[in-house]
Amino acid sequence: MKVTLPRSFWAIAVIMTIFGVAALLRALKFGSVPIVSATEIPQSALILPAQLNAELEKRKGEAPLVLQVGSRVMFEQGHIPGAEFVGPAVQPEGIGLLQNRVASLPRGKYIVLYCGCCPWTRCPNMGTAYRFLIGMGFKNVKALYLPNNFGEDWVTQGYRVEK
């Protein structure tokens, strides 16, 4: 038995396809990515402030590329020595900067992400940036575990800060 679909069905299908393609293009153009909670970062990918500080101080072996994924205002007040600003990963501009910064790097590059703008469990930037880098194929990405914020967990601990 031959089933004939009504014209309205095809019209709706075409419209939905157009909307879908438009949404996809917009997502690609503006680099929007799904927001991932920091709590979804695997424990094996976390690095503690004391550990990172020790790695930065020893100055032997491969120095990590430290990227701040919070706001520029916060970065300019003070940041981890040598860290680079890429911006809030939750915003398209931030993800765009992150993508541009790491695009040409070898996928084995040691990268440390940090934010610390707000408490870990409420941070939308860390998980998003981490997932994005893993999605790009990076295999050696660590996330600096700052349970409270950069002030309490890094600055107050007496670790070096650069302006």
Place this chain on the structure above:
Amino acid sequence: MTPFWIGSTPFRKPLSRRGLFCLAVLITLCLANGSDAVRASGRLIGRVAPGFARRSLHGETVDLSGYRGKVVLLNFWATWCGPCRAELPRFDRWQAKYQARGLQVLAISMDDDPALARGVVDKLGLHFPVVMGDSQLGSLYGGVFGLPVTYLIDRNGVVRRRIEGEAKSDVLEKEIVALLSEPNR
């Protein structure tokens, strides 16, 4: 979520006297060498709040000195900060509730893009002035390295409290009421 290594015991043997002494010296040195920002934030308590004058997101001039005689709740926040966005509507309710008694809420967005901050302010329907912050203003206020940060400033313009992170609303409201009850010297 707590990393697996937190809570583990790094020392298998009890510390010797020498070890304890070294540890005490280390802790003392750490405390003595706290960062400038941390010391600065502590130094603000009991002192006149650093002045600033900026244009708000909606075009009005906000000069802190113009609020002498009022109790000022000064809040640093950002659009992506969950605890900040939870607090702002509460502060807005307090602004309405205590305005007649002399409360003024002022907010400083630490976002990079004013458009984002304006969008959230409009979406939340906030009725108090919001200005854009920068690293200079953050440093003036002892370093704002995490959000939210809230200051309570009394009627004489003196900083009375700095709260880091989301404030306990009942405790903060009591403190505001107490400050509102203090006379203007």
